[in-house]
Amino acid sequence: MTAISVRDLHVTLGKSPILRGVDLSVASGEWVAVIGPNGAGKSTLLRAIGGLLPTSGAVSLLGTPVERLRRRARARTVATVAQSPVVPPGMSVFDYVLLGRTPFVSLLGRESAGDLAAVRALLDRLDLSGFGDRELETLSGGERQRAFLARALAQEPSLLLLDEPTSALDIGHQQEVLELVDTLRRDQGLTVLATMHDLSIAGGYADRLVLLAEGAVVAAGTPREVLTEELLSRFYRARVRVVDGVDGPLVVPVRSDPK
Numbered sequence: 547m548t549a550i551s552v553r554d555l556h557v558t559l560g561k562s563p564i565l566r567g568v569d570l571s572v573a574s575g576e577w578v579a580v581i582g583p584n585g586a587g588k589s590t591l592l593r594a595i596g597g598l599l600p601t602s603g604a605v606s607l608l609g610t611p612v613e614r615l616r617r618r619a620r621a622r623t624v625a626t627v628a629q630s631p632v633v634p635p636g637m638s639v640f641d642y643v644l645l646g647r648t649p650f651v652s653l654l655g656r657e658s659a660g661d662l663a664a665v666r667a668l669l670d671r672l673d674l675s676g677f678g679d680r681e682l683e684t685l686s687g688g689e690r691q692r693a694f695l696a697r698a699l700a701q702e703p704s705l706l707l708l709d710e711p712t713s714a715l716d717i718g719h720q721q722e723v724l725e726l727v728d729t730l731r732r733d734q735g736l737t738v739l740a741t742m743h744d745l746s747i748a749g750g751y752a753d754r755l756v757l758l759a760e761g762a763v764v765a766a767g768t769p770r771e772v773l774t775e776e777l778l779s780r781f782y783r784a785r786v787r788v789v790d791g792v793d794g795p796l797v798v799p800v801r802s803d804p805k
């Protein structure tokens with residue numbers, strides 16, 4: 547089944563065309579990484595798919611046009627972790643993650659024991675169990691990024707949209723977070739669309755990569771098909787070597803003036 551379908555998507559911000567006719571299809575349970583240079587339109591694409599931007603073209607989530615999904619239904623379907631989410635002042639980490647349970651709480655009701663247990667389990671999985679009472683604002687960048695993901699996972703979405711989910715994480719926490727997302731994908735059929743700047747990591751986790759440049763898809767395919775020295779030098783203007791790694795191609799930057 548197609549989880550995310552994007553057809554001829556155009557987005558204009560201010561007076562600038564940012565996305566120019568993007569087509570994209572993500573199957574249920576698939577992990578697709580959107581890569582591309584700064585300003586290519588990756589975050590804009592994620593926001594448009596999440597129904598957070600006016601667009602022209604068609605975006606469907608699990609077969610329903612995104613504009614037809616009401617807020618609560620949308621929150622049960624798709625969770626987004628933006629690059630820099632708003633941090634509510636004075637809110638504890640526990641309460642922040644609990645906000646993710648909002649779509650499950652009845653309109654007049656309070657959260658259930660199950661909701662509280664789900665939050666505790668997520669804090670534990672993301673190595674944040676000692677942080678529940680801390681104010682979110684006081685967390686380090688990486689701790690905060692894990693709290694943002696915890697809140698999104700608390701929504702128990704079918705689709706997870708991640709904008710640079712590990713940019714602030716050390717290598718150990720990077721693996722922990724990506725493995726957790728991958729486990730949810732394998733065990734529960736979660737569909738993942740993530741923007742990723744670390745191309746080797748993108749290739750190690752994603753089934754397919756979509757390379758975006760100047761608001762258009764310029765390449766799409768398996769990590770081996772997209773992570774080529776030719777495409778990376780053309781669209782990133784980067785000097786790289788691509789070598790075989792254990793989990794896929796590894797992209798290694800090389801200096802113009804070797805040491």
Ligand SMILES: Nc1ncnc2c1ncn2[C@@H]1O[C@H](COP(=O)(O)OP(=O)(O)OP(=O)(O)O)[C@@H](O)[C@H]1O
Nearest residue numbers: 559560561562564583584585586587588589590591
């Ligand atoms: N409100 C706005 N008005 C005009 N231009 C905007 C607006 N918001 C974003 N842009 C521009 O849209 C382009 C795409 O931005 P976007 O954040 O989607 O890029 P990105 O590929 O995610 O980049 P990065 O890798 O740097 O995170 C950028 O050139 C940005 O400056």
